[in-house]
Amino acid sequence: MEAYTINAGWCKGCGICVAFCPKxxxxxxxxxxxxxxxxxxxxxxxxxxxxxxxIRIDKPAKKVKAGKExxx
Amino acid sequence: xSVQDLIRQRFFPHLWCPGCGxxxxxxxxxxxxxxxxxxxxxxxxxxxxxxxxxxxxxxNFHTMxxxxxxxxxxxxxxxxxxxHLKVLVPMGDGDAMAIGGNHFIHACRRNxxxxxxxxxxxxxxxxxxxxxxxxxxxxxxTTAPYSSIxxxxxxxxxxxxxxxxxxxxxxxxxxxxxQSILKKAIAHKxxxxxxxxxGCPTYFGRKNKLGGQVELMEHYRDSTVPIGSKKxxxxxxxxxxxxxxEEERAEYCAEYARIIERAVKEQ
Amino acid sequence: MSKKERNISFVQGNEACVRGALYAGVKFFAGYPITPxxxxxxxxxxxxxxxxxxxxxxxxxxxxxxxxCGASLAGSKAMTATSGPGxxxxxxxxxxxxxxxxxxxVVNVQRAGPSTGLPTKAAQxxxxxxxxxxxxxxxxxxxxASGIQDVFNVTIEAFNFAETYRTPVILLFDEVVGHMRxxxxxxxxxxxxxxxxxxxxVKVGVNYHPYLPREDGRLPMSDYGGEHRxxxxxLYHNIWGFPTENPDESHRLLRHLVDKLxxxxxxxxxxxxxxxxxAESVLISYGSSARSALHHVEGCRAKGHRxxxxxxQTLWPFPKQLVREKTARARHVFVxxxxxxxxxxxxxxxxxxxxxxxxxxxxDGSLVTPSDIESIIRVVEGRGV
Numbered sequence: 001m002e003a004y005t006i007n008a009g010w011c012k013g014c015g016i017c018v019a020f021c022p023k024x025x026x027x028x029x030x031x032x033x034x035x036x037x038x039x040x041x042x043x044x045x046x047x048x049x050x051x052x053x054x055i056r057i058d059k060p061a062k063k064v065k066a067g068k069e070x071x072x
Numbered sequence: 073x074s075v076q077d078l079i080r081q082r083f084f085p086h087l088w089c090p091g092c093g094x095x096x097x098x099x100x101x102x103x104x105x106x107x108x109x110x111x112x113x114x115x116x117x118x119x120x121x122x123x124x125x126x127x128x129x130x131x132n133f134h135t136m137x138x139x140x141x142x143x144x145x146x147x148x149x150x151x152x153x154x155x156h157l158k159v160l161v162p163m164g165d166g167d168a169m170a171i172g173g174n175h176f177i178h179a180c181r182r183n184x185x186x187x188x189x190x191x192x193x194x195x196x197x198x199x200x201x202x203x204x205x206x207x208x209x210x211x212x213x214t215t216a217p218y219s220s221i222x223x224x225x226x227x228x229x230x231x232x233x234x235x236x237x238x239x240x241x242x243x244x245x246x247x248x249x250x251q252s253i254l255k256k257a258i259a260h261k262x263x264x265x266x267x268x269x270x271g272c273p274t275y276f277g278r279k280n281k282l283g284g285q286v287e288l289m290e291h292y293r294d295s296t297v298p299i300g301s302k303k304x305x306x307x308x309x310x311x312x313x314x315x316x317x318e319e320e321r322a323e324y325c326a327e328y329a330r331i332i333e334r335a336v337k338e339q
Numbered sequence: 340m341s342k343k344e345r346n347i348s349f350v351q352g353n354e355a356c357v358r359g360a361l362y363a364g365v366k367f368f369a370g371y372p373i374t375p376x377x378x379x380x381x382x383x384x385x386x387x388x389x390x391x392x393x394x395x396x397x398x399x400x401x402x403x404x405x406x407x408c409g410a411s412l413a414g415s416k417a418m419t420a421t422s423g424p425g426x427x428x429x430x431x432x433x434x435x436x437x438x439x440x441x442x443x444x445v446v447n448v449q450r451a452g453p454s455t456g457l458p459t460k461a462a463q464x465x466x467x468x469x470x471x472x473x474x475x476x477x478x479x480x481x482x483x484a485s486g487i488q489d490v491f492n493v494t495i496e497a498f499n500f501a502e503t504y505r506t507p508v509i510l511l512f513d514e515v516v517g518h519m520r521x522x523x524x525x526x527x528x529x530x531x532x533x534x535x536x537x538x539x540x541v542k543v544g545v546n547y548h549p550y551l552p553r554e555d556g557r558l559p560m561s562d563y564g565g566e567h568r569x570x571x572x573x574l575y576h577n578i579w580g581f582p583t584e585n586p587d588e589s590h591r592l593l594r595h596l597v598d599k600l601x602x603x604x605x606x607x608x609x610x611x612x613x614x615x616x617x618a619e620s621v622l623i624s625y626g627s628s629a630r631s632a633l634h635h636v637e638g639c640r641a642k643g644h645r646x647x648x649x650x651x652q653t654l655w656p657f658p659k660q661l662v663r664e665k666t667a668r669a670r671h672v673f674v675x676x677x678x679x680x681x682x683x684x685x686x687x688x689x690x691x692x693x694x695x696x697x698x699x700x701x702x703d704g705s706l707v708t709p710s711d712i713e714s715i716i717r718v719v720e721g722r723g724v
């Protein structure tokens with residue numbers, strides 16, 4: 001089972017995860033990121049972008065093709 | 073092992089500003105360490121002074137937070153004493169290229185097996201936004217209120233010219249590229265330099281009307297291209313990303329081990 | 340028995356320093372060429388790889404001192420050597436070594452300053468710089484010697500103090516001592532005490548605090564690459580080595596850094612004395628100046644004048660108690676040194692009658708001669724010009 005957690009104590013609400021989520025599954029509630037599991041495809045990009053190391057996705061195995069960062 | 077096991081969790085949340093690129097680099101560096109299965113007891117991180125240098129306090133390796141610009145010199149002493157350690161040296165642009173510039177070029181020249189990660193946000197963040205040797209002309213800073221007239225170093229050219237055997241550049245936006253480059257840089261036997269363009273929304277972005285952290289990330293996405301991209305024909309000002317130098321050359325500690333062998337034999 | 344078997348040689352002070360360092364177990368040297376200390380680097384470049392140690396010529400003096408800090412934390416007994424201008428540059432990292440409590444030895448073969456000064460001439464003008472060269476309140480150990488055998492012995496002592504107290508130790512030699520040659524007898528290994536690094540006994544997996552003193556005040560060490568991961572910083576730090584701005588922790592750290600040496604000044608004092616038992620005039624000197632002072636004292640004794648010499652080998656922490664005791668019965672105290680009174684002011688501060696303390700010096704790069712000393716003492720003692 002995948003477990004998606006946002007550590008609100010570490011999140012500084014910069015909004016980078018929100019801006020670059022390909023599925024628009026993240027938003028800001030005040031100054032904390034919030035996650036919508038309905039829209040999320042667990043691509044994992046937000047986990048890599050988070051400057052606060054606040055996002056953690058524990059997945060047993062890769063089920064979904066990882067998202068691709070946009071190239072210029 | 074997970075990323076969380078590689079950090080000193082009690083010091084989080086870290087001291088960096090919201091959206092600071094240093095956090096993104098730390099995040100992806102840890103993923104490389106985790107994925108490659110490095111034993112944290114075999115890793116040593118040595119840093120200087122500045123925002124980026126605080127990274128050494130957060131990783132649960134052998135860590136040394138040294139003096140401004142002096143990280144590479146301290147790291148040289150450690151590496152020569154314990155050559156089996158993987159020594160990582162994160163540095164800011166001022167730390168690496170201004171006050172530590174001499175140590176930087178000489179570490180390149182020696183080709184000693186250290187991994188220098190230059191976190192280039194084009195500004196002195198910790199002291200409040202002064203221009204650095206990587207700011208470049210036209211940049212606004214607290215010490216360049218009429219805009220900077222100082223030319224900038226090109227980290228990649230400087231490191232290549234000085235003799236580093238692995239030289240690469242990427243940006244905080246290109247997180248997978250950070251991982252693929254750092255993976256090679258850490259494994260590389262010799263001095264490796266990885267310049268990562270990172271956003272300082274608090275001082276650089278705001279002062280230079282580049283926007284906040286998201287806009288800075290977009291800026292690095294849009295102003296850079298992979299090495300040799302066709303887009304350079306239309307816009308030669310685009311900054312190239314990728315691995316510029318990757319060569320096998322005599323490494324300093326390995327060469328010194330041969331000196332020891334000779335000296336012992338010739339006694 | 341041949342000379343080689345008895346390990347007797349005729350060497351320069353700089354070489355005696357190298358021999359002492361090797362006897363004490365030095366494994367790492369980083370340096371930068373500078374007169375008049377370069378022979379130390381040259382000889383260690385040859386000797387260190389023979390014993391599996393490391394020598395590196397760094398890009399500058401600053402880098403050398405930094406590399407020494409790194410090497411020491413990685414587990415090696417480490418040293419560097421320089422002279423005045425280089426000593427100025429090293430102050431930043433000497434302060435780091437003080438703060439982070441990194442054992443190391445810094446040799447300064449003094450020449451006349453300030454600035455480039457007189458590179459090939461002797462002086463003793465860096466005494467106060469050794470004490471206060473780096474910024475902030477702190478304490479430091481500085482030692483010196485006047486003869487080749489003493490250079491050897493004091494160098495071993497410097498390494499022992501560095502390891503015992505986790506501190507940089509400054510060896511303040513001077514150009515005359517560095518370059519003159521005398522007989523050196525190297526005793527067999529084991530004859531002179533050598534302090535090995537105190538390693539922590541904390542087991543793997545148990546929390547190790549790099550800055551938690553034992554009951555006796557010593558701080559056991561781990562090393563980079565060893566069984567414990569730890570953090571070292573030049574910031575004020577707690578027992579874990581992590582930065583702190585807590586006023587109590589900050590205060591405690593600074594007091595510890597100062598008290599660990601100042602409270603042990605009597606244990607750190609090393610000196611030699613000649614004819615002090617009944618001396619009416621006590622000369623205090625150190626380094627090459629002490630040779631002329633001794634020559635003077637022995638000449639006086641031959642003529643029946645009751646002069647004696649206290650030769651200091653530990654300059655910092657200043658051995659206040661020792662100087663008070665040895666000068667207690669003196670009618671006059673003369674301090675012989677090649678500077679404008681850097682130790683004289685210390686002596687004046689600790690004796691009962693500072694007006695009776697006189698400086699005998701030279702500032703021209705030449706050694707103070709016995710006749711320089713004689714001419715001043717005659718005047719003070721009222722024996723005519």
